[in-house]
Amino acid sequence: MNSFTLINKIFKSYLQNYFNLNNGEEGNQQLVFRRLMKLLSETKYGKQFNINPDISYEEFKKIMPINTYDDLKEQIYAMMNGEVDVLIPGKVVNFAKSSGTTSDFSKFIPITDAMMKENHFAGGSMMIYYYLNANPDSQMLKGKHLVIFGSLAKENDVTNGDLSAHISLNLPYFAKIKRIPSPDLVWDSKWEAKFRTISKISANKNVTAMYGVPSWCLKSIEQVLLLKNVNNIHDIWPDFEVYFHGGVNIEPYLPLYKQIFNDKPPILWETYNASEGFFATQDNLVNNGMRLLTSIGVFYEFIDFQDFISNKMNAITLDEVELNKNYVIVVSALNGLWRYIVGDVVQFTTLNPYRLKIVGRTSQYINIAGEEVMIDNIEKAILQACKIEHCSVNEYTVFADGPDDNNRFFHHWIIEFNESPNDFISFRNTLDEQLQSINSDYNAKRYKDLILAPIRITVAPKNTFYNWLRSKDKLGGQNKIPRVAKNYTMITELLNIIGDDYKLI
Numbered sequence: 001m002n003s004f005t006l007i008n009k010i011f012k013s014y015l016q017n018y019f020n021l022n023n024g025e026e027g028n029q030q031l032v033f034r035r036l037m038k039l040l041s042e043t044k045y046g047k048q049f050n051i052n053p054d055i056s057y058e059e060f061k062k063i064m065p066i067n068t069y070d071d072l073k074e075q076i077y078a079m080m081n082g083e084v085d086v087l088i089p090g091k092v093v094n095f096a097k098s099s100g101t102t103s104d105f106s107k108f109i110p111i112t113d114a115m116m117k118e119n120h121f122a123g124g125s126m127m128i129y130y131y132l133n134a135n136p137d138s139q140m141l142k143g144k145h146l147v148i149f150g151s152l153a154k155e156n157d158v159t160n161g162d163l164s165a166h167i168s169l170n171l172p173y174f175a176k177i178k179r180i181p182s183p184d185l186v187w188d189s190k191w192e193a194k195f196r197t198i199s200k201i202s203a204n205k206n207v208t209a210m211y212g213v214p215s216w217c218l219k220s221i222e223q224v225l226l227l228k229n230v231n232n233i234h235d236i237w238p239d240f241e242v243y244f245h246g247g248v249n250i251e252p253y254l255p256l257y258k259q260i261f262n263d264k265p266p267i268l269w270e271t272y273n274a275s276e277g278f279f280a281t282q283d284n285l286v287n288n289g290m291r292l293l294t295s296i297g298v299f300y301e302f303i304d305f306q307d308f309i310s311n312k313m314n315a316i317t318l319d320e321v322e323l324n325k326n327y328v329i330v331v332s333a334l335n336g337l338w339r340y341i342v343g344d345v346v347q348f349t350t351l352n353p354y355r356l357k358i359v360g361r362t363s364q365y366i367n368i369a370g371e372e373v374m375i376d377n378i379e380k381a382i383l384q385a386c387k388i389e390h391c392s393v394n395e396y397t398v399f400a401d402g403p404d405d406n407n408r409f410f411h412h413w414i415i416e417f418n419e420s421p422n423d424f425i426s427f428r429n430t431l432d433e434q435l436q437s438i439n440s441d442y443n444a445k446r447y448k449d450l451i452l453a454p455i456r457i458t459v460a461p462k463n464t465f466y467n468w469l470r471s472k473d474k475l476g477g478q479n480k481i482p483r484v485a486k487n488y489t490m491i492t493e494l495l496n497i498i499g500d501d502y503k504l505i
Contacts, residue, residue, distance in 0.1 A: 028295035029318055033057060036299055036332055042089045045075055045338065057317065066303075066313045066330060066339050069107050076108055079336075080158050087336030088112055096163040098275035109275045111166055115335040119297040120167055123271075123278025124175075126293060130283040131242065131269055140241045143208030144180045148198065148216045150479075151189045161186070163275045164212070180205055191475035199223035207237040210266075213247040213480055214257075215395070221260055232262050246271040248480050249358070249379045255392040256418055272358065276342050277333050280356060289348070289355030294318070297334035302327035305345055308362065309372075315339070321348050326374070328362055345374065364484035368400045368409045369451050371442040373435065375483045380438050382415075385431040391421040395465035397494070399485040401456065410453035411435075414494055416460040424505045428457050459503040460494070467497050 037060065038053040040046035049063050065071070075086045076095075084091045087110065094111040111120075132138055150162025152169065159166075165186035168179065176183065181201045188194045203224045210217055221233055228236050243257075243266050250257075250268060257265050272280040272290050277298050280290035292300070301315040305326035315330055326345050332338050345360040360374035367373070378398055386392055394416045402409035413431070421427035432455045436443035445451040469475050471493065485491055 029299060032295065032297060033299045033332075036297075036334070039089055039334070040332075040338065043085050043087055043336070045087050045336075061315065064339050066315065066341060067337075068341050072337065072340065075336075076110060079110060080108060080160075082157065087338065088334070092336070093157050093159060094166060095158065095160040096166060096275040097160045098163070107275070108160055109163075109337070110335045111163075112335050115277070115297060115333065116166070116170055119334060120163075120273070120278050121172070122296040123273060123281065123293055124167070126296075127244065127269070127271055127281040130281060130291065131244075134284050135242075135267065138241065139239055140208045141178070143206040143237075143239050144202075145178050145209040145211065146198075146202045146205075146207045146220070147179050147181075148210075148212035148220055149186060151191070151194070152186045153189065163273075180207070192470075195220070195223070195475075199227060203227045203236060206239055208239045209242045209244065210240075211244045214245055214250045214253045215248070215480060217243065217245070218253060218256055218260070225260070233260060234262070234264070240266055242267040242269055244269045244271055246273055248483075249375070251383050252379055252386075252393060252396075254383070255386060256394075259392070272356075274342060274344070276337060276340065277331060277335065279329070279331075279342075283353075283355075289350055289357050292318075292354040292356060294354070299332045301330040301332075301339065302346075303330060304328075309367075318354060321351070321354075323348050323351060326359060361484075363486060364482060366398065366400050366411060366484055368402075368411075369445045371439065371445045371452065373411070373439055373442055377435060377439045377442070378483055381431055381435040384434045385427060388430050388434075389421040389423075389427045390419075391427065392418040394418045394462070395481050397465075397482055397485045397490075399488070399491055402453065404453050406453070408449065408451065408453040411455045412458070413455060414458045414460055414464075414491070414498075416462065416464050420459075424457070424459065424503065428455060428505045431455060431457070457503075457505040458495070458498070459505065460498050461501045464494065464497055468494055471497070 037051060037055050041051045041053045051060070051064075072087065079086045079092045080095060082091065092110045092112055094116075095108040096111055098107045098109055147164065147168055149164035149168045152159055152161035152165045168183045169186050171179070171183070181198050185194055185197065199220055202220070224236060225231065225233060230236060234240065245268060250270070267285070270282045270287060270290055272278070278293060278296065279298060280292045283291035294300075300318050302321055303313055303315050305328055307314050308328045321327065324347055326347055329342050329344050329346050331340050331342055341362065343362050344358050345362060346356045347359050349355045349357055359376035365372060365374050382393060382396065396413060396415040398411055398413050400409060401412035404410065432446070435455070436446055442452070446454075465481050469479060482490070
Protein backbone atom coordinates (compact mmCIF):
# COMPACT_ATOMS: atom_id res chain seq x y z
CA MET A 1 0.00 0.00 0.00
CA ASN A 2 1.55 3.36 -1.05
CA SER A 3 1.55 6.39 1.25
CA PHE A 4 -1.27 8.17 -0.63
CA THR A 5 -3.59 5.14 -0.36
CA LEU A 6 -2.81 4.88 3.36
CA ILE A 7 -3.54 8.61 3.95
CA ASN A 8 -6.77 8.32 2.00
CA LYS A 9 -7.86 5.30 4.04
CA ILE A 10 -7.03 6.92 7.39
CA PHE A 11 -8.79 10.15 6.41
CA LYS A 12 -11.96 8.33 5.30
CA SER A 13 -11.94 6.28 8.52
CA TYR A 14 -11.77 9.51 10.54
CA LEU A 15 -14.61 11.07 8.53
CA GLN A 16 -16.80 7.97 8.95
CA ASN A 17 -17.46 9.10 12.51
CA TYR A 18 -19.21 12.23 11.20
CA PHE A 19 -21.19 10.27 8.63
CA ASN A 20 -22.55 8.01 11.38
CA LEU A 21 -23.80 11.10 13.22
CA ASN A 22 -26.14 12.04 10.38
CA ASN A 23 -28.16 8.83 10.36
CA GLY A 24 -31.62 8.86 11.98
CA GLU A 25 -32.43 12.47 11.13
CA GLU A 26 -35.60 13.01 13.17
CA GLY A 27 -34.08 11.41 16.27
CA ASN A 28 -31.03 13.61 15.77
CA GLN A 29 -33.23 16.70 15.81
CA GLN A 30 -34.81 15.69 19.11
CA LEU A 31 -31.35 15.29 20.68
CA VAL A 32 -30.18 18.63 19.27
CA PHE A 33 -33.33 20.37 20.54
CA ARG A 34 -32.89 18.99 24.05
CA ARG A 35 -29.24 20.11 24.20
CA LEU A 36 -30.09 23.56 22.90
CA MET A 37 -32.86 24.04 25.48
CA LYS A 38 -30.42 23.29 28.29
CA LEU A 39 -28.05 25.96 26.95
CA LEU A 40 -30.85 28.47 26.37
CA SER A 41 -32.12 28.01 29.94
CA GLU A 42 -28.73 29.22 31.21
CA THR A 43 -28.83 32.52 29.30
CA LYS A 44 -30.28 35.94 30.05
CA TYR A 45 -32.33 35.72 26.88
CA GLY A 46 -33.75 32.32 27.81
CA LYS A 47 -34.66 33.50 31.30
CA GLN A 48 -36.77 36.30 29.78
CA PHE A 49 -39.03 33.54 28.43
CA ASN A 50 -38.75 31.23 31.47
CA ILE A 51 -37.09 28.51 29.40
CA ASN A 52 -36.32 25.36 31.37
CA PRO A 53 -34.14 22.47 30.14
CA ASP A 54 -37.12 20.09 29.87
CA ILE A 55 -39.41 22.39 27.90
CA SER A 56 -41.34 20.69 25.10
CA TYR A 57 -41.12 21.87 21.54
CA GLU A 58 -44.81 22.85 21.54
CA GLU A 59 -44.31 25.06 24.60
CA PHE A 60 -41.07 26.50 23.15
CA LYS A 61 -42.94 27.32 19.95
CA LYS A 62 -45.66 29.16 21.90
CA ILE A 63 -43.42 31.37 24.00
CA MET A 64 -40.34 31.99 21.84
CA PRO A 65 -40.88 34.44 18.94
CA ILE A 66 -39.57 34.01 15.41
CA ASN A 67 -36.55 36.33 15.15
CA THR A 68 -34.78 38.34 12.48
CA TYR A 69 -31.32 39.82 12.89
CA ASP A 70 -32.85 43.13 13.98
CA ASP A 71 -34.68 41.32 16.78
CA LEU A 72 -31.41 39.92 18.20
CA LYS A 73 -29.11 42.80 17.28
CA GLU A 74 -29.15 44.40 20.72
CA GLN A 75 -28.12 41.15 22.39
CA ILE A 76 -25.40 40.49 19.80
CA TYR A 77 -23.90 43.95 20.33
CA ALA A 78 -23.93 43.33 24.08
CA MET A 79 -21.96 40.12 23.45
CA MET A 80 -19.48 42.03 21.29
CA ASN A 81 -19.02 44.46 24.16
CA GLY A 82 -17.99 41.62 26.47
CA GLU A 83 -21.26 40.77 28.22
CA VAL A 84 -21.53 37.09 29.15
CA ASP A 85 -24.43 34.60 29.15
CA VAL A 86 -26.51 36.72 26.77
CA LEU A 87 -27.71 34.43 23.96
CA ILE A 88 -25.43 31.52 24.80
CA PRO A 89 -23.64 30.62 28.05
CA GLY A 90 -20.22 32.21 28.51
CA LYS A 91 -18.32 34.85 26.57
CA VAL A 92 -18.16 34.98 22.76
CA VAL A 93 -15.19 36.70 21.08
CA ASN A 94 -15.55 35.60 17.43
CA PHE A 95 -18.17 36.94 15.04
CA ALA A 96 -18.81 36.29 11.35
CA LYS A 97 -19.32 39.60 9.58
CA SER A 98 -21.94 39.05 6.94
CA SER A 99 -23.86 41.35 4.64
CA GLY A 100 -25.55 38.36 2.99
CA THR A 101 -26.12 40.04 -0.33
CA THR A 102 -23.96 43.14 0.05
CA SER A 103 -26.48 45.40 1.72
CA ASP A 104 -25.27 48.66 3.24
CA PHE A 105 -25.08 47.29 6.77
CA SER A 106 -23.23 44.31 8.19
CA LYS A 107 -24.59 41.56 10.38
CA PHE A 108 -22.40 40.04 13.08
CA ILE A 109 -23.16 36.37 13.70
CA PRO A 110 -21.70 34.85 16.90
CA ILE A 111 -19.27 31.96 16.46
CA THR A 112 -18.90 29.91 19.63
CA ASP A 113 -16.22 27.27 20.03
CA ALA A 114 -18.93 24.61 19.99
CA MET A 115 -20.42 26.00 16.76
CA MET A 116 -17.03 26.09 15.07
CA LYS A 117 -16.06 22.55 16.03
CA GLU A 118 -19.39 20.75 16.10
CA ASN A 119 -21.02 22.51 13.16
CA HIS A 120 -18.65 24.22 10.73
CA PHE A 121 -15.78 21.72 11.10
CA ALA A 122 -18.14 18.76 11.36
CA GLY A 123 -20.13 19.97 8.32
CA GLY A 124 -16.95 20.36 6.30
CA SER A 125 -15.83 16.90 7.35
CA MET A 126 -19.17 15.38 6.34
CA MET A 127 -18.95 17.18 3.01
CA ILE A 128 -15.55 15.60 2.34
CA TYR A 129 -16.73 12.19 3.54
CA TYR A 130 -19.77 12.21 1.25
CA TYR A 131 -17.57 13.26 -1.66
CA LEU A 132 -14.92 10.57 -1.10
CA ASN A 133 -17.62 7.97 -0.57
CA ALA A 134 -19.32 8.95 -3.84
CA ASN A 135 -16.01 9.08 -5.70
CA PRO A 136 -13.87 6.23 -4.29
CA ASP A 137 -11.19 6.75 -6.97
CA SER A 138 -10.69 10.38 -5.93
CA GLN A 139 -7.16 11.75 -6.09
CA MET A 140 -8.00 15.08 -4.42
CA LEU A 141 -5.86 14.32 -1.35
CA LYS A 142 -2.77 14.12 -3.56
CA GLY A 143 -2.60 17.87 -4.10
CA LYS A 144 -3.36 21.20 -2.50
CA HIS A 145 -6.80 22.64 -1.82
CA LEU A 146 -7.23 26.28 -2.82
CA VAL A 147 -9.53 28.33 -0.58
CA ILE A 148 -10.65 31.82 -1.55
CA PHE A 149 -11.24 33.33 1.88
CA GLY A 150 -12.00 36.82 3.15
CA SER A 151 -10.43 38.86 5.95
CA LEU A 152 -10.51 39.22 9.72
CA ALA A 153 -10.02 42.23 11.99
CA LYS A 154 -9.36 42.25 15.73
CA GLU A 155 -10.49 45.00 18.07
CA ASN A 156 -9.79 44.53 21.76
CA ASP A 157 -10.82 40.90 22.45
CA VAL A 158 -13.24 40.62 19.54
CA THR A 159 -12.36 39.14 16.14
CA ASN A 160 -14.82 39.70 13.33
CA GLY A 161 -14.77 39.06 9.61
CA ASP A 162 -15.64 36.62 6.88
CA LEU A 163 -16.70 33.13 8.02
CA SER A 164 -14.29 31.54 5.52
CA ALA A 165 -11.41 33.40 7.17
CA HIS A 166 -12.47 32.28 10.67
CA ILE A 167 -12.60 28.67 9.47
CA SER A 168 -9.22 28.86 7.68
CA LEU A 169 -7.55 30.29 10.77
CA ASN A 170 -8.99 27.71 13.18
CA LEU A 171 -8.83 24.49 11.18
CA PRO A 172 -7.14 21.46 12.76
CA TYR A 173 -3.53 20.92 11.67
CA PHE A 174 -4.22 17.93 9.41
CA ALA A 175 -6.67 20.07 7.40
CA LYS A 176 -4.42 23.14 7.27
CA ILE A 177 -1.51 21.28 5.67
CA LYS A 178 -3.59 20.53 2.57
CA ARG A 179 -4.84 24.08 2.10
CA ILE A 180 -3.42 27.11 0.35
CA PRO A 181 -2.82 29.98 0.89
CA SER A 182 -1.49 30.26 4.45
CA PRO A 183 -4.18 31.24 6.98
CA ASP A 184 -1.91 34.16 7.98
CA LEU A 185 -3.39 36.00 4.99
CA VAL A 186 -6.73 36.35 6.80
CA TRP A 187 -5.36 39.50 8.46
CA ASP A 188 -4.72 41.19 5.12
CA SER A 189 -7.73 43.43 4.43
CA LYS A 190 -6.48 44.78 1.09
CA TRP A 191 -8.42 42.39 -1.09
CA GLU A 192 -6.95 43.13 -4.51
CA ALA A 193 -3.35 42.75 -3.28
CA LYS A 194 -4.30 39.60 -1.34
CA PHE A 195 -6.08 38.21 -4.37
CA ARG A 196 -2.93 38.63 -6.49
CA THR A 197 -0.91 36.89 -3.76
CA ILE A 198 -3.36 33.97 -3.65
CA SER A 199 -3.17 33.65 -7.44
CA LYS A 200 0.64 33.68 -7.46
CA ILE A 201 0.79 30.99 -4.76
CA SER A 202 -1.77 28.73 -6.42
CA ALA A 203 -0.19 29.15 -9.87
CA ASN A 204 2.82 27.21 -8.61
CA LYS A 205 1.04 24.40 -6.78
CA ASN A 206 -0.68 21.20 -7.87
CA VAL A 207 -4.22 22.23 -6.94
CA THR A 208 -6.71 19.35 -6.87
CA ALA A 209 -9.66 21.04 -5.15
CA MET A 210 -11.09 24.51 -4.72
CA TYR A 211 -13.52 26.06 -2.23
CA GLY A 212 -15.38 29.35 -2.50
CA VAL A 213 -18.04 31.54 -4.08
CA PRO A 214 -18.33 30.95 -7.88
CA SER A 215 -17.59 34.53 -8.96
CA TRP A 216 -14.37 34.87 -6.97
CA CYS A 217 -13.14 31.36 -7.77
CA LEU A 218 -13.66 32.09 -11.46
CA LYS A 219 -11.65 35.31 -11.20
CA SER A 220 -8.89 33.43 -9.36
CA ILE A 221 -8.60 30.86 -12.16
CA GLU A 222 -8.55 33.64 -14.76
CA GLN A 223 -5.74 35.36 -12.87
CA VAL A 224 -3.71 32.12 -12.71
CA LEU A 225 -4.12 31.62 -16.47
CA LEU A 226 -2.95 35.18 -17.04
CA LEU A 227 0.09 34.74 -14.81
CA LYS A 228 1.12 31.54 -16.59
CA ASN A 229 0.11 32.80 -20.05
CA VAL A 230 -1.84 29.63 -20.92
CA ASN A 231 -5.42 29.02 -22.00
CA ASN A 232 -6.07 25.69 -20.29
CA ILE A 233 -6.06 25.47 -16.50
CA HIS A 234 -5.24 21.74 -16.76
CA ASP A 235 -1.80 22.77 -18.06
CA ILE A 236 -1.17 24.28 -14.60
CA TRP A 237 -3.28 22.02 -12.41
CA PRO A 238 -3.26 18.67 -14.25
CA ASP A 239 -4.93 16.82 -11.35
CA PHE A 240 -7.65 19.38 -10.63
CA GLU A 241 -10.68 17.32 -9.68
CA VAL A 242 -13.42 19.00 -7.64
CA TYR A 243 -14.85 22.42 -6.89
CA PHE A 244 -16.81 22.76 -3.63
CA HIS A 245 -19.09 25.73 -4.18
CA GLY A 246 -21.84 27.60 -2.35
CA GLY A 247 -23.15 31.04 -1.58
CA VAL A 248 -24.93 31.53 -4.90
CA ASN A 249 -26.30 29.24 -7.59
CA ILE A 250 -23.47 28.15 -9.87
CA GLU A 251 -25.66 27.48 -12.93
CA PRO A 252 -25.43 31.00 -14.44
CA TYR A 253 -21.63 30.70 -14.25
CA LEU A 254 -21.44 27.23 -15.85
CA PRO A 255 -20.83 28.47 -19.42
CA LEU A 256 -17.85 30.48 -18.14
CA TYR A 257 -16.48 27.50 -16.20
CA LYS A 258 -16.87 25.20 -19.21
CA GLN A 259 -15.04 27.74 -21.33
CA ILE A 260 -12.17 28.12 -18.89
CA PHE A 261 -11.86 24.33 -18.49
CA ASN A 262 -12.05 23.69 -22.24
CA ASP A 263 -15.42 21.93 -21.81
CA LYS A 264 -13.91 19.56 -19.22
CA PRO A 265 -15.04 21.12 -15.94
CA PRO A 266 -14.23 19.49 -12.59
CA ILE A 267 -16.76 17.71 -10.44
CA LEU A 268 -19.04 20.33 -8.91
CA TRP A 269 -20.05 19.72 -5.29
CA GLU A 270 -22.66 22.02 -3.76
CA THR A 271 -22.68 23.08 -0.12
CA TYR A 272 -24.93 25.17 2.12
CA ASN A 273 -22.50 26.72 4.58
CA ALA A 274 -23.85 30.09 5.67
CA SER A 275 -22.48 32.46 8.31
CA GLU A 276 -25.32 31.21 10.52
CA GLY A 277 -24.31 27.56 10.17
CA PHE A 278 -23.32 24.63 7.95
CA PHE A 279 -26.74 23.27 7.04
CA ALA A 280 -26.41 20.88 4.10
CA THR A 281 -24.10 19.37 1.50
CA GLN A 282 -24.38 17.41 -1.71
CA ASP A 283 -24.01 13.72 -0.89
CA ASN A 284 -23.80 12.04 -4.31
CA LEU A 285 -22.54 12.72 -7.82
CA VAL A 286 -26.06 13.16 -9.23
CA ASN A 287 -26.84 16.14 -6.95
CA ASN A 288 -30.56 15.63 -6.49
CA GLY A 289 -30.48 18.14 -3.66
CA MET A 290 -28.21 18.79 -0.69
CA ARG A 291 -28.38 16.42 2.29
CA LEU A 292 -29.62 18.25 5.38
CA LEU A 293 -27.20 17.85 8.30
CA THR A 294 -29.42 17.11 11.27
CA SER A 295 -27.01 16.16 14.04
CA ILE A 296 -24.49 19.02 14.23
CA GLY A 297 -25.92 21.63 16.56
CA VAL A 298 -28.78 23.12 14.51
CA PHE A 299 -32.52 22.63 15.13
CA TYR A 300 -34.62 23.35 12.05
CA GLU A 301 -38.09 24.79 11.59
CA PHE A 302 -39.80 25.80 8.37
CA ILE A 303 -42.44 28.37 7.40
CA ASP A 304 -44.49 28.01 4.23
CA PHE A 305 -43.38 30.87 1.97
CA GLN A 306 -46.99 31.86 1.22
CA ASP A 307 -47.60 32.17 4.96
CA PHE A 308 -44.39 34.15 5.36
CA ILE A 309 -45.26 36.81 2.80
CA SER A 310 -48.68 37.07 4.48
CA ASN A 311 -46.87 37.59 7.81
CA LYS A 312 -48.20 34.30 9.23
CA MET A 313 -45.28 32.72 11.09
CA ASN A 314 -46.68 29.19 11.30
CA ALA A 315 -43.54 27.11 11.78
CA ILE A 316 -43.37 23.33 11.37
CA THR A 317 -40.65 20.80 12.16
CA LEU A 318 -38.64 18.62 9.81
CA ASP A 319 -41.00 15.63 10.02
CA GLU A 320 -43.87 17.78 8.65
CA VAL A 321 -42.26 19.16 5.48
CA GLU A 322 -43.53 18.26 2.01
CA LEU A 323 -41.81 17.87 -1.34
CA ASN A 324 -41.54 20.71 -3.85
CA LYS A 325 -42.98 23.33 -1.53
CA ASN A 326 -41.26 26.66 -0.81
CA TYR A 327 -40.21 27.06 2.83
CA VAL A 328 -38.45 29.80 4.76
CA ILE A 329 -35.77 28.13 6.87
CA VAL A 330 -35.65 28.96 10.60
CA VAL A 331 -32.83 27.79 12.88
CA SER A 332 -31.89 27.56 16.53
CA ALA A 333 -28.22 26.76 16.99
CA LEU A 334 -25.12 26.47 19.16
CA ASN A 335 -24.15 30.03 18.20
CA GLY A 336 -27.05 31.57 20.17
CA LEU A 337 -29.43 32.25 17.31
CA TRP A 338 -32.94 31.31 18.46
CA ARG A 339 -35.79 30.69 15.99
CA TYR A 340 -33.80 32.80 13.57
CA ILE A 341 -34.84 33.48 9.98
CA VAL A 342 -31.71 32.81 7.93
CA GLY A 343 -33.22 34.49 4.86
CA ASP A 344 -33.16 31.55 2.45
CA VAL A 345 -36.15 29.91 0.78
CA VAL A 346 -35.73 26.17 0.22
CA GLN A 347 -37.54 23.25 -1.40
CA PHE A 348 -37.21 19.63 -0.32
CA THR A 349 -36.29 17.30 -3.18
CA THR A 350 -36.34 14.05 -1.17
CA LEU A 351 -37.65 13.16 2.29
CA ASN A 352 -35.70 9.95 2.95
CA PRO A 353 -33.09 11.20 3.45
CA TYR A 354 -33.94 14.89 3.70
CA ARG A 355 -32.45 16.74 0.76
CA LEU A 356 -33.17 20.31 -0.26
CA LYS A 357 -32.26 23.02 -2.72
CA ILE A 358 -32.16 26.80 -2.27
CA VAL A 359 -34.70 28.52 -4.52
CA GLY A 360 -34.56 32.11 -3.28
CA ARG A 361 -34.22 34.65 -0.53
CA THR A 362 -36.95 36.03 1.70
CA SER A 363 -35.94 39.55 0.69
CA GLN A 364 -35.20 38.79 -2.97
CA TYR A 365 -38.23 38.16 -5.10
CA ILE A 366 -40.26 40.38 -7.41
CA ASN A 367 -43.96 40.64 -6.76
CA ILE A 368 -45.23 43.78 -8.49
CA ALA A 369 -48.51 42.25 -9.66
CA GLY A 370 -48.72 38.87 -7.91
CA GLU A 371 -46.15 37.15 -10.15
CA GLU A 372 -43.89 36.08 -7.21
CA VAL A 373 -40.75 35.60 -9.30
CA MET A 374 -38.07 33.92 -7.17
CA ILE A 375 -34.31 33.90 -7.69
CA ASP A 376 -34.57 30.29 -8.87
CA ASN A 377 -36.89 31.40 -11.71
CA ILE A 378 -34.56 34.25 -12.65
CA GLU A 379 -31.45 32.09 -12.73
CA LYS A 380 -33.08 29.37 -14.82
CA ALA A 381 -34.48 31.91 -17.29
CA ILE A 382 -31.18 33.66 -17.96
CA LEU A 383 -29.31 30.36 -18.22
CA GLN A 384 -31.75 29.09 -20.85
CA ALA A 385 -31.73 32.41 -22.70
CA CYS A 386 -27.93 32.33 -22.87
CA LYS A 387 -28.01 28.79 -24.27
CA ILE A 388 -30.54 29.71 -26.93
CA GLU A 389 -28.84 32.98 -27.91
CA HIS A 390 -25.26 31.59 -27.67
CA CYS A 391 -23.94 34.11 -25.15
CA SER A 392 -22.81 34.23 -21.53
CA VAL A 393 -23.02 36.67 -18.61
CA ASN A 394 -20.61 37.76 -15.90
CA GLU A 395 -23.08 39.31 -13.45
CA TYR A 396 -26.59 40.70 -13.39
CA THR A 397 -29.36 42.00 -11.16
CA VAL A 398 -33.09 42.56 -11.63
CA PHE A 399 -35.41 45.15 -10.13
CA ALA A 400 -39.04 46.26 -10.34
CA ASP A 401 -39.37 49.36 -12.52
CA GLY A 402 -42.07 51.61 -13.92
CA PRO A 403 -44.66 52.72 -14.59
CA ASP A 404 -44.15 53.20 -18.32
CA ASP A 405 -46.17 55.52 -20.55
CA ASN A 406 -49.09 53.08 -20.35
CA ASN A 407 -48.95 52.87 -16.53
CA ARG A 408 -47.54 49.33 -16.61
CA PHE A 409 -44.71 48.11 -14.43
CA PHE A 410 -41.97 45.81 -15.68
CA HIS A 411 -38.87 43.84 -14.68
CA HIS A 412 -35.68 45.74 -15.46
CA TRP A 413 -32.44 43.75 -15.81
CA ILE A 414 -28.92 45.16 -15.59
CA ILE A 415 -26.67 42.62 -17.33
CA GLU A 416 -22.91 42.53 -17.77
CA PHE A 417 -22.18 40.10 -20.58
CA ASN A 418 -19.05 38.02 -20.90
CA GLU A 419 -19.95 37.16 -24.48
CA SER A 420 -22.65 39.35 -25.97
CA PRO A 421 -25.56 37.99 -28.02
CA ASN A 422 -25.61 38.71 -31.74
CA ASP A 423 -29.03 40.34 -31.42
CA PHE A 424 -29.86 42.07 -28.14
CA ILE A 425 -33.56 42.43 -28.94
CA SER A 426 -33.79 38.72 -29.68
CA PHE A 427 -32.04 37.99 -26.37
CA ARG A 428 -34.45 40.25 -24.48
CA ASN A 429 -37.47 38.54 -26.03
CA THR A 430 -36.03 35.08 -25.38
CA LEU A 431 -35.30 35.94 -21.74
CA ASP A 432 -38.86 37.19 -21.25
CA GLU A 433 -40.29 34.08 -22.92
CA GLN A 434 -38.18 31.79 -20.76
CA LEU A 435 -39.32 33.49 -17.58
CA GLN A 436 -42.92 33.11 -18.71
CA SER A 437 -42.41 29.41 -19.41
CA ILE A 438 -40.90 28.87 -15.94
CA ASN A 439 -43.33 30.95 -13.86
CA SER A 440 -47.02 30.61 -14.75
CA ASP A 441 -47.99 33.61 -12.59
CA TYR A 442 -45.56 35.81 -14.48
CA ASN A 443 -46.92 34.40 -17.74
CA ALA A 444 -50.47 35.31 -16.71
CA LYS A 445 -49.46 38.85 -15.78
CA ARG A 446 -47.63 39.26 -19.11
CA TYR A 447 -50.68 38.17 -21.14
CA LYS A 448 -51.03 40.64 -24.04
CA ASP A 449 -48.86 43.09 -22.05
CA LEU A 450 -51.95 44.17 -20.13
CA ILE A 451 -50.61 44.07 -16.55
CA LEU A 452 -46.83 43.77 -16.86
CA ALA A 453 -44.91 45.29 -19.75
CA PRO A 454 -42.08 43.38 -21.47
CA ILE A 455 -38.78 43.30 -19.64
CA ARG A 456 -36.13 45.93 -20.27
CA ILE A 457 -32.40 45.36 -20.21
CA THR A 458 -29.60 47.80 -19.46
CA VAL A 459 -26.42 46.32 -20.95
CA ALA A 460 -23.56 47.26 -18.63
CA PRO A 461 -19.88 47.45 -19.65
CA LYS A 462 -17.31 44.99 -18.31
CA ASN A 463 -16.34 45.30 -14.63
CA THR A 464 -19.44 47.31 -13.71
CA PHE A 465 -20.38 45.01 -10.84
CA TYR A 466 -16.75 44.55 -9.75
CA ASN A 467 -16.36 48.33 -9.53
CA TRP A 468 -19.59 48.57 -7.57
CA LEU A 469 -18.33 45.97 -5.05
CA ARG A 470 -15.06 47.86 -4.79
CA SER A 471 -16.91 51.13 -4.12
CA LYS A 472 -18.74 49.39 -1.24
CA ASP A 473 -15.50 47.85 0.10
CA LYS A 474 -17.08 44.44 -0.54
CA LEU A 475 -14.47 42.73 -2.69
CA GLY A 476 -13.68 39.10 -1.93
CA GLY A 477 -14.77 36.50 0.58
CA GLN A 478 -18.47 35.62 0.58
CA ASN A 479 -19.68 38.91 -0.87
CA LYS A 480 -21.92 38.53 -3.89
CA ILE A 481 -24.27 40.48 -6.13
CA PRO A 482 -27.98 40.48 -5.19
CA ARG A 483 -29.90 38.83 -8.03
CA VAL A 484 -32.94 40.90 -7.10
CA ALA A 485 -32.22 44.50 -6.14
CA LYS A 486 -34.83 45.83 -3.74
CA ASN A 487 -32.52 48.60 -2.61
CA TYR A 488 -32.87 51.33 -5.23
CA THR A 489 -29.74 53.01 -3.89
CA MET A 490 -27.84 50.09 -5.40
CA ILE A 491 -29.50 50.69 -8.79
CA THR A 492 -28.62 54.38 -8.69
CA GLU A 493 -25.01 53.55 -7.81
CA LEU A 494 -24.76 50.99 -10.62
CA LEU A 495 -26.22 53.43 -13.16
CA ASN A 496 -23.77 56.10 -11.99
CA ILE A 497 -20.87 53.68 -12.55
CA ILE A 498 -22.24 52.77 -15.98
CA GLY A 499 -22.69 56.44 -16.93
CA ASP A 500 -23.30 56.98 -20.64
CA ASP A 501 -21.59 53.68 -21.59
CA TYR A 502 -24.69 51.50 -21.83
CA LYS A 503 -27.39 50.13 -24.11
CA LEU A 504 -31.06 50.15 -23.11
CA ILE A 505 -32.91 47.32 -24.80
